[in-house]
Amino acid sequence: MNKRQIMEKIYWLGAVDWDRRLFDSLIPLPDGTTYNAYLVEGSEKTALLDTVDPSMSDELMAQLDGFPRIDFIVSHHAEQDHSGAIPRVLKRFPEAKVVATPKAKGMLMDLLKIPDSAFVTVQDGETLSLGDKTLKFIYTPWVHWPETMVTYLQENKSLFSCDFFGSHIATTDLFVTDQGRVHEAAKRYFAEIMMPFRSAIEKNMSNLKGYDIQMIAPSHGQIYDRPAWIMDAYRDWVTGPPHNVVVLPFVSMHGSTRQLVDHLTSALVGHGVRVELFNLTVTDIGKLAMALVDAATVVVGAPTVLGGPHPLAAYATLLANALRPKAKFLSIIGSYGWGGKTVETLAGMIPNLKVEVLEPVLCKGLPSETDFKALDRLAGKIAQKHKDNDFK
Ligand code: FEO
Numbered sequence: 001m002n003k004r005q006i007m008e009k010i011y012w013l014g015a016v017d018w019d020r021r022l023f024d025s026l027i028p029l030p031d032g033t034t035y036n037a038y039l040v041e042g043s044e045k046t047a048l049l050d051t052v053d054p055s056m057s058d059e060l061m062a063q064l065d066g067f068p069r070i071d072f073i074v075s076h077h078a079e080q081d082h083s084g085a086i087p088r089v090l091k092r093f094p095e096a097k098v099v100a101t102p103k104a105k106g107m108l109m110d111l112l113k114i115p116d117s118a119f120v121t122v123q124d125g126e127t128l129s130l131g132d133k134t135l136k137f138i139y140t141p142w143v144h145w146p147e148t149m150v151t152y153l154q155e156n157k158s159l160f161s162c163d164f165f166g167s168h169i170a171t172t173d174l175f176v177t178d179q180g181r182v183h184e185a186a187k188r189y190f191a192e193i194m195m196p197f198r199s200a201i202e203k204n205m206s207n208l209k210g211y212d213i214q215m216i217a218p219s220h221g222q223i224y225d226r227p228a229w230i231m232d233a234y235r236d237w238v239t240g241p242p243h244n245v246v247v248l249p250f251v252s253m254h255g256s257t258r259q260l261v262d263h264l265t266s267a268l269v270g271h272g273v274r275v276e277l278f279n280l281t282v283t284d285i286g287k288l289a290m291a292l293v294d295a296a297t298v299v300v301g302a303p304t305v306l307g308g309p310h311p312l313a314a315y316a317t318l319l320a321n322a323l324r325p326k327a328k329f330l331s332i333i334g335s336y337g338w339g340g341k342t343v344e345t346l347a348g349m350i351p352n353l354k355v356e357v358l359e360p361v362l363c364k365g366l367p368s369e370t371d372f373k374a375l376d377r378l379a380g381k382i383a384q385k386h387k388d389n390d391f392k
Contacts, residue, residue, distance in 0.1 A: 042130020
């Protein structure tokens with residue numbers, strides 16, 4: 001892909017990765033992704049904001065062919081999908097200085113072996129003049145690592161946000177064209193890598209309040225030329241109350257746990273609670289992460305196998321613990337053959353979750369009428385808890 005002009009003297013550079021299906025060997029990317037870099041040409045100096053994943057650095061280097069000089073390479077984030085091509089850019093433009101937070105500098109030196117002499121570090125709120133354009137650096141830790149910052153281009157009222165507000169979508173559209181699609185992709189992205197850092201993100205959002213932001217240019221996905229909606233969406237995901245939703249990841253080996261899941265689902269729906277089921281043998285784990293953004297309650301459906309929870313249920317529970325959703329209640333349902341420690345094992349896997357654990361329902365083999373009645377009680381309790389908390 002060739003470079004593309006966004007505004008006068010501001011260009012999109014980068015690469016569209018149509019084929020990538022997994023990030024960090026963990027996060028599903030059903031729609032691929034982009035690695036966006038931006039080039040800002042001031043009247044006196046030129047700055048490159050971020051680079052691309054090393055696997056696609058040839059594209060970036062070709063796009064830089066027409067530019068005789070780069071004075072600054074702004075590194076918002078040390079992760080390789082944005083910083084991995086910095087060594088190659090520095091080789092072509094040895095006069096360039098890498099602009100980063102002190103923390104990012106240390107990480108880039110460790111991760112990419114960029115020498116100390118290549119850096120200029122900046123403080124929160126510091127500005128850098130390119131002549132007729134001014135870059136202002138705003139620290140935004142934990143979007144998505146502790147060293148991250150964003151750049152506000154003052155004259156153009158534009159925010160270059162790196163991972164913050166990003167979405168994994170491979171597309172040739174430079175700006176958001178399908179808000180619904182981007183909303184889903186951005187929510188998936190938030191759920192998978194930013195949800196655990198909600199309090200830091202709340203602070204970052206608050207720090208951005210004083211800026212007139214007319215465009216957000218993230219380093220993944222499309223550019224927001226009407227950014228209000230994505231900032232509103234982030235506010236809801238970060239600080240909004242949980243919704244009247246139960247997320248129910250489950251696995252069933254011989255159908256008994258499935259019967260429990262189906263009965264509980266019907267009972268909850270009867271109480272006016274929305275339920276999202278995820279059969280862990282077929283589910284896209286990113287969809288589960290997305291559902292966790294809003295859910296008030298998580299119920300794990302886990303049969304007992306080899307004396308403990310089914311490994312797929314254990315994986316979903318560990319993932320929920322790592323993502324730290326804002327759910328307030330949790331329960332466990334499942335069947336067993338002769339015994340085991342499913343409840344104790346799963347309960348021990350969620351130290352990060354600030355949840356009230358509601359009475360689990362475990363049955364021996366196929367569920368009996370007594371088990372179904374216990375599920376009815378659990379559904380009633382969940383619905384009442386949601387009502388008491390005014391979750392909508
Ligand atoms: Fe897109 Fe945290 O890297």
